[in-house]
Amino acid sequence: MKKILVLHGPNLNLLGLREPEFYGHLTLEEINAQLSNLAKDLGAELMIFQSNSEGDLVTLIQEHFDSADAILINPAAYTHTSIAIRDAIAASSRPVVEVHLSNIHKREEFRHHSMTAAVCVGQISGFGLHSYLLGLRAAVEAAED
Ligand code: DQA
DSSP: OEEEEEEEOTTGGGTTTSOHHHHOSOOHHHHHHHHHHHHHHHTEEEEEEEOSOHHHHHHHHHHTTTTOSEEEEEOGGGGGTOHHHHHHHHHSOSOEEEEESSOGGGSOGGGTOOSSGGGSSEEEESOTHHHHHHHHHHHHHHOOO
């Protein structure tokens, strides 16, 4: 069974309450439940974490170098700033898929650049919950058994 590490970055614990015009009304628990349902259909196993801390996200990526077959990550605001997360992704030999609920290219200019996308297989941005669901399909597809 393919094992997928799912990482949610800072402030995503506030989903449901936080700027629903950008991020919708679903809570993180509801998104995780939908991901878990899809994972069952795809025959994948998920390891899901959320952290507000850049260092914790780096450590989680490192700790799963061996145990994850692929990584699905929404680095949230660290997308735009974090060389440390980018380097951790580059150091992992696993395929990584970057997702965003909102279309980052349609928002403020500082969100247009992703530090992390260039070391990922690809980026899915702007489809709300479906960014995550499409991203999970892409991660499972990219993962090696
Ligand atoms: C986000 C977009 C980021 O710019 C923002 O900082 C987030 C969420 C998204 O999912 O749309 O926190 O990654």
